[in-house]
Amino acid sequence: MKGERMGFFEYLFENYDLAIVELLNHLKIIAIALPIAIGVGVPIGIFVSRNKRLAGITLYLASVLMTVPSLALFGIMVVLLAPLKAGIGVIPAVIALVIYSLLPVIRNTVVAVGSVDRRMIEAARGMGMTNRQILFRISLPLTIPTIMAGVRNAAVMGVSVATIAYLIGARGLGYFIFAGLGRSRFGMIMLGAIMVSALGIGMNYGLLWLEEAITPKGLKIERGK
Template sequence: MFNLTMEHIILVGMAILIAIVIGVSIGIYLTVNDTLAETVLAAASILLTIPSLALFGIMIPFFSIIGHGIGFVPALTALVLYSLLPIIRNTYTGIKHVDPNVIDAANGLGMKKMQRLIQVEIPNGLPVMMAGIRTAVVMNIGIGVIAAFIGAGGLGSLIVQGISRGDMYSIVAGAVLVSLLAIIADTILLLLQKWFTPKGAIH
């Protein structure tokens, strides 16, 4: 079970890290382009409506071209795509809703756009941004179970094996471990959010 748990953590962890880099970058860019923001957020919302098993299945023929039709790579890609909406949306919302008075004060201090973004907007928008990341993490820990159907391993393997063999113990054990993993991950991220959020920022 330990190896399956580690496989699950690595799969979800890598997907989230990649999604954070992509999603936060896109979310920040959208704050200066409201027209594009509506289109991108709508497209990401549509992507999230695709059933997880169907999306994993869609990945297979594409990655078969490079010899990775099943396994870690298509599962990782699918999880990254599922993570993008909450991260992009919350990054965009968090930065756009920073108190205008705080922005004016930063401008009054002569801060340039990049300085203001790094020193003012991101720190003050962090609680909302982190809420999106937490949502993506918890969601992906659950969806990652489905990845076992395309040979990506993880705790889903325990559940799939339990279903195929009629082994209730394996099914329950896998479900409990997935739930515990989600709770632990969310708690750690909440603590990090509180740690890095500046005093005075809205929680």
């Protein structure tokens, strides 16, 4: 290690292997939490969208959970999971990310399903389609862009929340920021901040590409028109 004033590029050159390891740790947390949030949030959004009162209560509860500060939520997870010997590390970080991701996923799913033209649904029923067929052949394809917007919000937010998860032993890119602050190391702080920012931007554009790939061609709107 050099002195306190080691520059960003010098620190990166000497610790690029550690940067890759912590990037993979960061991605592991998100890769576990995001699919769980989608797998839980989308079905809940579809189910409650049939009842406005139930949808309102569900969204209210999800918004209340989201207003809990991340450090406080991590602290709660540590206490609740301590008897199971899982209060420190990836598990509480994943649970916290899932909780934070539920609101944008559920909200966008409710909005998306509710925006489907009822005349299309009635026409499908008139053609003899079952509720399951209507859901998978009409409703979900029409709602992909809106649901994916919620998934993108959840993913980008998850990148930042996973950074704080370093404080409960989950590792990740938060190591460079918090350890750098503790040691007054400008290079470490800059490396962490730049990598977290780049990861957030990359996740957003990666999911935009996925959205473009899975959206039916007939529903795509050419940008710029």
